[in-house]
Amino acid sequence: MSRIFSGVQPTGNLHLGNYLGAIRNFVRLQDDYECIYCAVDMHAITIWKDPAELRRNIREVAAAYLASGVDPTKSIIFAQSSVPAHAELAWIFNCIVRIGWLNRMTQFKEKAGKNRENASLGLYAYPSLMAADILAYKATHVPVGEDQKQHLELTRDIAQKFNNDYEVEMFPLVEPLILGEATRVMSLRDGSKKMSKSDPSDYSRIVLTDGRDELAKKLRKARTDADPLPEKVEDLADRPEASNLVGIYAALADISKADVLKEYAGSQFSTFKPALTELALEKFGPIGEEMKRLMADPGHVDAILKEGAERANAIAEPIIKEVKETVGFLIP
Known part of the structure; x- marks a missing residue:
């Protein structure tokens, strides 16, 4: 069975665009694919977040998945930071990806704005971590909105370069899944701008x-x-x-x-x-x-996230071990 990976940033105020563009499709895909869904909390801290608010937002993403119909017995639901393979593989990919590739990423330019020198390295290297998120599980498909297609193309480039550099067939060239109407939901106040959690209105x-x-x-x-x-x-x-x-x-x-x-x-x-x-x-x-x-019962949500992390780790650990051996690291 093909494997899907996707995630939602825990930045609060989950909205209609998150649901129609991502979460609703997560529910539909779980009967036909092996699905791994996470709260991408490591991506969330590319811009500083209040720790207590971040914890609440991670639970909110999990609650949204569950309330929308993602079944934790069919799909894996977890927090990205609870699986070490994401960070480990991201560093290896940082040594694969080229500065010129990252300089072409339009989303960094949009998010950093005129203050590029003040943006975090994490924000700049975000696409490398995104590639690690996907390839730590050797996912074959990712449901994406139009705004993430460029990052997915970079993921394919990274996978191909790793395979070529080490003369292996380690990583699949992941395919995008763009599904249904209104995958890009716009602001109710300005139809030319994407609906956003950060809009002041x-x-x-x-x-x-x-x-x-x-x-x-x-x-x-x-x-x-x-x-x-x-x-x-x-x-x-x-x-x-x-x-x-x-x-x-x-x-x-x-x-x-x-x-x-x-x-x-x-x-x-x-x-x-x-x-x-x-x-x-x-x-x-x-x-x-x-x-x-669900938000009123954080213990229940945390238990689902913990079980999901254990299942995600079980998939990612042998893959990251295989990667380390391929790169030439000593495995204790």
């Missing part, structure tokens, strides 16, 4: 634990335009906010944007927004309530 995102009133208010205030919904998807091309809301509806309903427009063509947003709100409440209400219940 709470009204820019739907958080998984939003209650009925909060969710309804955010969708009611979501930016739109004055025109009714069109009949054809291509007519949404120059209407980013309208396209975003139609895409969200399509993803939640498991239909295409074209199908949404068949039903709502000619409708004003005063009609469409309430329909979208009801659909979102139907899908998110149970998830938010279950997340709150």
Whole structure:
């Protein structure tokens, strides 16, 4: 069976984009693949985090997985830092990857902004750790959003260079899985920007634990335009906010944007927004309530993470041993 690896950063405020772009697909994939899912807490500290908040956020990611339907008896759920192979393999890959490769990574440029000299080495070397996350398990597939495709291509380059340098067939060339509508969910306040946990406006995102009133208010205030919904998807091309809301509806309903427009063509947003709100409440209400219940029982969540780490270690340890032997390290 093919093996999937993926993870979500524990940075708080898990939102609709995290769910539609990642977590929902994790649930769907677990019946057809061997799935390994983690809270990527080592990536989270590339920018300083309050330790108590980080611990809470790690549990929040695990709670989101569980509440959304990831089954810990089918899939492995754990915190990245609890498996030493991630850090060990990342260092070996740091010695494989070339500075020029990392200099081409657009996400570092976006996150570091104008203060590149003040960015951490961890933020710069993030793609090398991401490659280690995946290849520590010899994963064959990774479900990714469009913004991570470049990092996945780098993972393939690293795997190929390692295999070539040491004349082995150690690592697979991992394949991306880009699934479904609305894999890139945009801000409710600006359809040209990705929905983000870091946006200063709470009204820019739907958080998984939003209650009925909060969710309804955010969708009611979501930016739109004055025109009714069109009949054809291509007519949404120059209407980013309208396209975003139609895409969200399509993803939640498991239909295409074209199908949404068949039903709502000619409708004003005063009609469409309430329909979208009801659909979102139907899908998110149970998830938010279950997340709150799990977050109130951290011992239960921690026990699942501990068991997941043991299972992840059992896979990664022989692989990292094989890597060390290949590189030429002495194995005690």
